Amino acid sequence: MAGAVAVVFAALLLTRTVGNEYVFFAGYVVLQFVVLATAWNILGGYAGYVNFGSGAFFAAGAYTSVALIQAFEAPLLVQVLAAAAVAGAMGFLVGALTLRLRGIFFSIATVAIAVICETVVINWSFVGGARGIAIFQPEAPAAFVSYNRMLFVAMTCFAVLAVGLARFVESSWIGRGLRAIRDNEEAAESVGVPTLRLKLVAATLSGALMGVAGAPFPLYMSFIEPVSAFSLNYAVSALAMPLIGGTASWLGPVIGAVLLGTAQQVVTVTVSSELNVLVVGLVLVGFVVAAPQGILGLAQRLSGRGGASR
Amino acid sequence: MPPELLIEAIIAGLLLGCFYAAMSIGLSVAFGLLDVPHIAHPAFLVLGAYGVYLLGQQGVDPLLAGALLMPVFFLVGLSLYRFYHAVFERRGSDAGLRGLAFFFGVAFIVEVALILAFGVDQRMVDAPYIGDSVRLADMRLPTRMLVAFAVALTLTVGLSLYLSRTFTGRAIKAVAQDQTALALMGADPIRVKQWAFGIAMGTCALAGALLIIVGPVEPGLGRLYIGRTFCVAVLAGLGSMPGTLAAGLILGVAESVVLTSFGASWAPAVAFGLLLLVLAVRPAGLFGR
Numbered sequence: 001m002a003g004a005v006a007v008v009f010a011a012l013l014l015t016r017t018v019g020n021e022y023v024f025f026a027g028y029v030v031l032q033f034v035v036l037a038t039a040w041n042i043l044g045g046y047a048g049y050v051n052f053g054s055g056a057f058f059a060a061g062a063y064t065s066v067a068l069i070q071a072f073e074a075p076l077l078v079q080v081l082a083a084a085a086v087a088g089a090m091g092f093l094v095g096a097l098t099l100r101l102r103g104i105f106f107s108i109a110t111v112a113i114a115v116i117c118e119t120v121v122i123n124w125s126f127v128g129g130a131r132g133i134a135i136f137q138p139e140a141p142a143a144f145v146s147y148n149r150m151l152f153v154a155m156t157c158f159a160v161l162a163v164g165l166a167r168f169v170e171s172s173w174i175g176r177g178l179r180a181i182r183d184n185e186e187a188a189e190s191v192g193v194p195t196l197r198l199k200l201v202a203a204t205l206s207g208a209l210m211g212v213a214g215a216p217f218p219l220y221m222s223f224i225e226p227v228s229a230f231s232l233n234y235a236v237s238a239l240a241m242p243l244i245g246g247t248a249s250w251l252g253p254v255i256g257a258v259l260l261g262t263a264q265q266v267v268t269v270t271v272s273s274e275l276n277v278l279v280v281g282l283v284l285v286g287f288v289v290a291a292p293q294g295i296l297g298l299a300q301r302l303s304g305r306g307g308a309s310r
Numbered sequence: 311m312p313p314e315l316l317i318e319a320i321i322a323g324l325l326l327g328c329f330y331a332a333m334s335i336g337l338s339v340a341f342g343l344l345d346v347p348h349i350a351h352p353a354f355l356v357l358g359a360y361g362v363y364l365l366g367q368q369g370v371d372p373l374l375a376g377a378l379l380m381p382v383f384f385l386v387g388l389s390l391y392r393f394y395h396a397v398f399e400r401r402g403s404d405a406g407l408r409g410l411a412f413f414f415g416v417a418f419i420v421e422v423a424l425i426l427a428f429g430v431d432q433r434m435v436d437a438p439y440i441g442d443s444v445r446l447a448d449m450r451l452p453t454r455m456l457v458a459f460a461v462a463l464t465l466t467v468g469l470s471l472y473l474s475r476t477f478t479g480r481a482i483k484a485v486a487q488d489q490t491a492l493a494l495m496g497a498d499p500i501r502v503k504q505w506a507f508g509i510a511m512g513t514c515a516l517a518g519a520l521l522i523i524v525g526p527v528e529p530g531l532g533r534l535y536i537g538r539t540f541c542v543a544v545l546a547g548l549g550s551m552p553g554t555l556a557a558g559l560i561l562g563v564a565e566s567v568v569l570t571s572f573g574a575s576w577a578p579a580v581a582f583g584l585l586l587l588v589l590a591v592r593p594a595g596l597f598g599r
Contacts, residue, residue: 050410052349097586103406104347105589108540112582115537119575182407232533236418243411278422285415288408289397 004160011156015149024152028220030261031155032213036234037241037253038162039209043202044239045247046175048182049103053094053110054238056117057087057207059229061214066127066224069135076154076216083215084208090117091207092200099199118230132225135218151216162209166250169205178202210238233277237264240284246296255295318449319570320563325455327562329524331555332462332517333535334542335469336510341540342548343486344503344510346394347410350417352535354511357420358383358518359527360428366435366522373437373461376519380512387511390416391504417532424529432526440523458520463555465516469509470551482506486549534578541585547595556596560584 015024036054043049051057061083068074068082090113098109122130137147144150169175177198180188189195218224237260245256260280267276291298333355340348358379365375398409442453473479481502484492489499521527542561546553565580588595 044407048407050407050414052414098589101589101593104341104349104410105544107347107349107410108536109582109586111533111536112579112586115533115582116579119579123575232418236414239411239414243408247407275426278419278426281415281418281422285412285419288412288415292408 004164007160008153008156011153015144015153021146021148024146024149026262026265028148028152028155029265030258031152031159032217033237033241033257033261034159034254035155035162035213036210036238037245037257038159038166038250039206039213040238041242041247041250041253042166042169042209043199043206045242045252046170046178046182047199047202049099049199049203050107050239051110051206052107052235052239053112053114054210055230055232055234056110056114057090057210058214058217058234058238059121059226060087060090060117061211062217062224062229063121063127064211065215066133066135066218069218070126070133076219080158080212080215083211085211087211087214088204088208091210092204094207095200095203099196099203114230114235118226121226121230128225130226132223133218134223135221137219137222148220151220154216158212162212163250163254165205165209166253169202170250174198174201233280236277236280236284237261240280240287242294243284244287244294246294248293248296252294252296259295314448315570316567319566321446321449321451322455323563323566324559325451325459325562326566327559328462328466328555329455329458329520329558330538330542330562331558332458332465332513332520334539334546334558335466335551335554336513336517337539337543338546338549338551338554339469339482339506339510339513342543342546342550343482344506345486346391346413346507347406348413348510349410349536350413350420351510351514352532352539353417353420354383354514355518355521355535355539356424356527356529356532358515359522359531360424360433360518361515362519362522363433363435363527371437372435372519372523373457373516376516379515379518383515384508384512387508388504390511391507395500395503421529421532428529430528430530432528433522434526435522437523454523458524461516461520462558465513466551466555469513473551478502478505482509483549537578537581537585541581541588544585544593545588545595547598550595550597553595553597 018024036058040051040054044051064083064086065079068079074082094106094109094113098106121127127133140147140150144153169178177188177193177195180191180193181195181198185195214229217229241256241260242253243256244260245254246252260283264276264280267279287294293300337348337351340346340351358376361379362372362375365378366372370378394409394412398412439453439457443450444453444456473483481492481497482505484495484497485499485502485506492499492502521531538561542554542557545557545560561581561584564584565577568580569577
């Protein structure tokens with residue numbers, strides 16, 4: 001709890017002291033990925049169900065915001081709550097349809113949701129459709145130099161919230177049940193673990209947090225259109241970051257998001273953005289093959305502790 | 311919808327459906343029989359299409375190019391399965407998640423590599439049978455669809471016969487039923503599975519040729535086909551070759567009718583919708599084990 005307050009305070013301090021606007025621009029993206037990766041890990045790392053459609057949940061949050069802004073200029077908090085509700089409902093729906101089946105069908109359903117959502121948005125002119133729509137940032141609150149800095153602090157709060165929720169889930173009976181499901185679902189069911197209910201909880205929570213990550217996106221970019229909102233980069237990054245950091249605990253996605261997010265920003269600015277995407281894919285496959293427990297696992301191995309503790 | 315339009319949609323759908331069956335037959339083997347979460351299958355279809363495009367630039371007919379690429383893809387399939395088996399199938403509880411992530415990563419790398427090599431522009435091939443159409447009563451059927459239909463039919467029937475009549479084919483079906491029993495019979499299940507995966511990959515070459523014959527390709531096309539191929543593979547009943555043909559036809563007709571009624575933007579959703587419906591109602595598929 002104290003750590004959470006300290007992080008938010010540090011973020012606030014940064015907005016007062018640092019002059020370079022780009023720091024907040026890039027920092028927002030990294031924090032956004034912290035939320036996305038943590039959200040993915042709740043279902044993917046803890047329960048073992050792989051979500052390939054993170055972009056859809058992210059964009060669902062973003063477009064909920066857009067719809068609310070277009071309808072009655074809703075404030076940021078309302079946008080975030082609504083985005084969480086919509087994306088969470090989507091997670092619940094996909095889960096209800098497919099979590100009864102084998103994991104791969106859930107994964108394919110997440111690809112389906114991504115395609116279907118993108119099609120719906122492209123055909124919905126109220127939120128801009130295929131052309132996209134420009135969103136005007138309101139005045140920054142008095143304490144901040146620019147609206148982007150306020151968004152930076154907001155995203156810090158969301159990141160802290162997401163990590164807090166992940167820690168709570170991980171150490172509670174929910175997390176224990178999810179770990180049992182990941183290790184051997186049939187055995188878990190036979191001892192009485194309510195597998196479907198736990199999976200649905202994880203899916204809804206995961207979806208909702210992804211929606212929260214996406215909610216401030218239209219304001220941050222001042223413009224939104226379907227191709228970039230539903231970009232495959234979100235799906236791959238949300239998958240790669242926890243796998244790189246380590247899926248077993250809440251710390252893994254944070255490490256992965258900070259490392260990969262920063263690396264992506266550097267590569268995009270210095271080399272090319274297409275090469276950046278290739279690098280993410282290669283790093284993902286490399287880690288999946290060679291370091292299955294991610295960086296956390298490597299650290300554990302190096303420090304001499306056995307891998308048996310989970 | 312006026313009946314003539316409906317009939318046209320259905321006939322176009324049958325041609326399209328046979329094409330989808332050809333796209334999915336490799337997946338029916340890899341995922342249906344071998345239980346490999348081969349999400350990268352559509353990416354390799356696109357890779358095959360680009361291979362055919364490259365050979366087409368040298369003047370090679372697309373179908374011939376597809377046939378020529380089949381042994382290459384077969385070998386790639388052998389090695390890919392070998393690798394997948396060594397790294398994932400033998401490890402413990404995390405293996406499902408990681409295997410899936412692995413193939414997703416492979417699909418992603420293939421797509422991005424194609425973008426870097428060819429750019430995002432669409433590529434097409436030329437052949438005497440592309441661009442022509444045939445008259446049937448009041449309808450015009452594009453010749454390239456008829457070609458795709460014929461080749462797809464041959465491929466599906468050929469593979470079906472191979473699996474049921476030849477020794478290796480039956481070994482493949484056996485390893486899908488009970489791997490341990492096959493080992494007890496004296497055959498090495500890993501080598502059989504490797505061979506089968508190679509065949510599945512080989513079909514990607516010919517199917518890729520059909521893909522670029524039927525329409526222009528661009529690197530992101532694979533994602534559209536994830537839904538279609540898995541829908542067909544699951545609707546077929548995992549591992550059934552005749553089922554793949556039937557399922558392909560059903561999907562083709564469904565998509566064609568939706569396309570005619572509601573427009574092209576909803577067509578991709580049909581495959582996924584059908585897949586979810588099948589999984590909800592009859593997960594074993596039409597001809598499932």
